[in-house]
Amino acid sequence: MKRLSLLGATGSIGRSVAKVLADAPGLFEVEAVAGGRDVAALAQAARSLGARFAAIADPQSGPALAAALEGTGIASGAGPSALIAAAQRDADVVVSAIVGVAGLAPTVAAFAPGRRIALANKECLVAAGSFFMAEAARRGAEILPVDSEHNAIFQALAAAPAAAVEKITLTASGGPFRLRRREEIARAVPQDALKHPNWAMGAKITIDSATLMNKGLELIEAQHLFAVPPERLDAVVHPESVVHGLVSFVDGSVVAGLAMPDMCVPIAHCLVHPERVATTCRRLDLVKLGRLTFEAPDEERFPALRLARAAMEAGGALATMLNAANEVAVAAFLEGRIGFYGITDTVAATLDRMNGGPAPASVAEAHDLDMQARRTAAALLPKFAAKAS
Ligand code: NAD
Ligand code: MG
Numbered sequence: 385m386k387r388l389s390l391l392g393a394t395g396s397i398g399r400s401v402a403k404v405l406a407d408a409p410g411l412f413e414v415e416a417v418a419g420g421r422d423v424a425a426l427a428q429a430a431r432s433l434g435a436r437f438a439a440i441a442d443p444q445s446g447p448a449l450a451a452a453l454e455g456t457g458i459a460s461g462a463g464p465s466a467l468i469a470a471a472q473r474d475a476d477v478v479v480s481a482i483v484g485v486a487g488l489a490p491t492v493a494a495f496a497p498g499r500r501i502a503l504a505n506k507e508c509l510v511a512a513g514s515f516f517m518a519e520a521a522r523r524g525a526e527i528l529p530v531d532s533e534h535n536a537i538f539q540a541l542a543a544a545p546a547a548a549v550e551k552i553t554l555t556a557s558g559g560p561f562r563l564r565r566r567e568e569i570a571r572a573v574p575q576d577a578l579k580h581p582n583w584a585m586g587a588k589i590t591i592d593s594a595t596l597m598n599k600g601l602e603l604i605e606a607q608h609l610f611a612v613p614p615e616r617l618d619a620v621v622h623p624e625s626v627v628h629g630l631v632s633f634v635d636g637s638v639v640a641g642l643a644m645p646d647m648c649v650p651i652a653h654c655l656v657h658p659e660r661v662a663t664t665c666r667r668l669d670l671v672k673l674g675r676l677t678f679e680a681p682d683e684e685r686f687p688a689l690r691l692a693r694a695a696m697e698a699g700g701a702l703a704t705m706l707n708a709a710n711e712v713a714v715a716a717f718l719e720g721r722i723g724f725y726g727i728t729d730t731v732a733a734t735l736d737r738m739n740g741g742p743a744p745a746s747v748a749e750a751h752d753l754d755m756q757a758r759r760t761a762a763a764l765l766p767k768f769a770a771k772a773s
Contacts, residue, residue, distance in 0.1 A: 600692020
């Protein structure tokens with residue numbers, strides 16, 4: 385049996401990983417689980433997955449976690465060092481599914497020769513992509529993308545040598561506001577933005593999907609994962625979320641990855657690649673779907689895409705800052721402190737105020753840039769305060 389550790393065990397991706405493991409008993413034993421601050425959910429995940437070690441990020445929650453695991457024989461720890469310890473436990477596969485730049489240090493700590501990192505956390509690549517990919521290669525870790533678009537593209541890229549790739553296209557659902565006018569979108573409150581048409585995901589990525597920042601982050605993610613220049617990367621709106629990613633080759637052939645919008649599909653792929661494992665994931669029925677539609681993204685109503693593309697093209701530290709400002713702004717929107725367009729306004733204003741500089745060359749440098757951008761973004765929030773309606 386292979387061993388797996390699951391960072392972000394209590395989240396949406398974490399639960400989908402548990403479902404894939406339940407579909408394929410006997411394939412993996414779980415070494416470590418880690419979560420943010422929900423003690424009960426983490427203890428429950430540790431028990432049901434039969435983990436040997438559980439780590440909670442909140443340093444205050446150590447005693448509560450230990451108490452919740454009493455009598456199970458599952459060891460536990462709390463705080464940043466416990467997250468690192470969980471990441472470094474002996475495992476063949478480490479699933480990186482913590483949300484935000486908080487996942488960067490534990491994911492890098494998990495790099496080890498021959499170890500597979502099933503990467504859901506895209507913020508790692510946006511904040512520190514050049515360093516992250518080079519460091520993984522240097523330490524002999526294999527990075528496989530869990531993100532559905534990138535997973536489809538990874539599979540499509542196997543069709544031909546890298547030199548034959550002309551263009552890579554990611555699809556975007558368009559989010560809950562795809563058909564809304566700008567004035568309506570401007571009035572959106574968190575509960576409107578949290579209603580994603582196709583996917584059930586954590587709050588942060590769901591808001592990113594509503595602004596289309598998620599697609600912007602994913603363009604940068606693809607740039608680093610597949611070592612492709614920005615001009616070969618494109619995004620198209622596809623409301624059905626069935627075609628996830630496409631690779632166009634120099635001869636005019638296009639290889640696309642299709643599946644129902646169910647994260648269990650790319651997770652199952654990452655866990656056993658190059659093998660395949662039978663799952664109970666949702667199945668695609670083209671006749672039942674009837675039609676698949678595509679349209680160009682509207683950067684007037686969804687300026688996030690333009691901001692992310694500009695950061696990607698500029699290179700250097702801008703993507704780190706874009707990610708940090710976006711994390712601050714999404715949290716402020718969810719707390720009702722800024723309006724919906726306050727998210728992209730905060731990101732744009734933060735990038736305007738910061739000097740670019742070189743891309744981070746270590747986790748410490750990424751955290752430093754991230755903190756600077758967070759401070760700048762936080763100071764700008766009052767400018768974009770939500771107006772009582
Ligand atoms: P989520 O909010 O449901 O779960 C996040 C997990 O991270 C939880 O286990 C939480 O406890 C943990 N966490 C939060 N803050 C932490 C901290 N400071 N330290 C340690 N752990 C912390 O989010 P999700 O939807 O599962 O997304 C996880 C990641 O996967 C994100 O980066 C997201 O962009 C990416 N992703 C998610 C989906 C999806 O369908 N949910 C698809 C593609 C990519
Ligand atoms: Mg995605």
